[in-house]
Amino acid sequence: MKIDFANLQYQYQLYKEEIDEAIHKVLDKSNYIMGEEVNELEKNLENFTDAKNAITCSSGTDALLLAMMALDIQPGDEVITTPFTFIATAETIALLGAKPVFVDIDEKTYNIDPSKIEDKITPKTKAIIPVSLYGQPADIDAIQTIADKHTLKVIVDGAQSFGSTYKDKTDSNLGDISTTSFFPAKPLGCFGDGGAVFTNDETLATKMKQLRVHGQNKRYHHKYIGLGGRMDTIQCAVVNVKLKHYKKDLALRQEVAQKYTDALKDKDIILPFIAYDRTSVFAQYSIRVQDRDEIQAKLKEQGITTAVHYPMPLHLQECFSYLEYKKGEFPTAEKVSDEIMSLPMNPYVSDEEIKFISENLIIS
Missing domain, CATH: 3.90.1150.10 (Aspartate Aminotransferase, domain 1)
Structure with missing residues (x-):
């Protein structure tokens, strides 16, 4: 017996007719960047999560970048997170010139241990990034209480956990900003790279929408230093189909x-x-x-x-x-x-x- 780890081919065959049709609709229109399927997926994600704003982007890694850029994380700032996660969580902190500050994990859930966070807070601390490791959210209430006490922002790294819940709320609807990944092997995956950010803050949502298109607030007018962080129309079409199931x-x-x-x-x-x-x-x-x-x-x-x-x-x-x-x-x-x-x-x-x-x- 040979057992497939993620069985992506089986899932494709299961939804093949719908997925192929969705992809061919994009091909027929040839609207590969910011086509109508992008907005359609964002609305569907909002309905699924109850988050006021879902903004698709090019990967789970870029989702973290967009979140921290929107919160104005600067060189020299400190961001507290877990050392037991995929490197993107801390890598993006370092890419912005900030300092990753690690806190040990809870031995049962493998998520960041809230009881150890406060000792690591300094005047340079700007945010906490808990990770919903293996698909289970961290203890967000305990983390949020600490963040509120010290006027810190919370970014939930939900790259592995889209659809999970914490006290009956999806983890896309927690913290100041939540992120996810649609990497093919994730529970909800596309056929390449993709991701999303979620927030109930309209100001942050507007800023992240602009940041993902090189900081533009209108064509060729750049309010911010941003990045090319859009999710391709074809990938959005694929996730639209898979989200239905x-x-x-x-x-x-x-x-x-x-x-x-x-x-x-x-x-x-x-x-x-x-x-x-x-x-x-x-x-x-x-x-x-x-x-x-x-x-x-x-x-x-x-x-x-x-x-x-x-x-x-x-x-x-x-x-x-x-x-x-x-x-x-x-x-x-x-x-x-x-x-x-x-x-x-x-x-x-x-x-x-x-x-x-x-x-x-x-x-x-």
């Missing part, structure tokens, strides 16, 4: 996660923990094991693809050596990065495949 696909993802949990609960591994007041979209189904390399090798022999999200926390990455963090400063993030392992996860993992994975996941 997303609630069903999301329910299937959560069913697959529960079946994994039921199949693995008696093994000597740490399973995903979802807090009682949240839901996860399970962008990954990540477990913690000892002897990870050996286990991955054995699973690979059986045709079972696994992945590690993420093998090295950001404070130990070479590119952030200038921050002068040392090994041991964030022990929970370091421990989890040594043990974490993601199993194949998509809405279409079958009962047979889950049984096969469980039987071959041998813990010595």
Whole structure:
């Protein structure tokens, strides 16, 4: 048996007729940049999330850039975030000349630990970026309370979590700005790069719309230094189709996660923990094991693809050596990065495949 990790081809075949028709409509009109499908997707995203403003952009990375640029993050500012995430979260802070300031994670949810944030706040701190890792939001109320106390902004990095909820609100409707990614392997993915920013602040929304088109407030008149951050019309057309089916696909993802949990609960591994007041979209189904390399090798022999999200926390990455963090400063993030392992996860993992994975996941 060979088990596909994300099974993107299966999903395409499932919705092929609708997707092909949507793409060909764009081709027939040849309106590849800011075509009508862009506005259509933004309205659909607003309806899905209840956010007042959804603004599509070229990637989840550019979504973070747009958010921080809209909030006027400047060189020398400090932005607090987690060291246990994809590099884009901190990379974008550094690209703007600001300083990423890391805070260790909660060992159960793997998200930033709010109890450790306040100690890292200085007069240079301007924002906090919690990450909804693996599809589950962080403890936003605790984070927002700290932010309000110190007059800080909150940007939710929801690259992995579109459709998740925190206290019955989608995580696209949290913080000052929330971001997401439509990278193909995300729960809601396009056929290339794409992303979006969400905000209930009309002033921020207007600014981000201008920033994504080189800071223009009208054609060839530039109010801000911006970027080429538009999402292609064809990609918006693809996501429009997939969004129609997303609630069903999301329910299937959560069913697959529960079946994994039921199949693995008696093994000597740490399973995903979802807090009682949240839901996860399970962008990954990540477990913690000892002897990870050996286990991955054995699973690979059986045709079972696994992945590690993420093998090295950001404070130990070479590119952030200038921050002068040392090994041991964030022990929970370091421990989890040594043990974490993601199993194949998509809405279409079958009962047979889950049984096969469980039987071959041998813990010595």
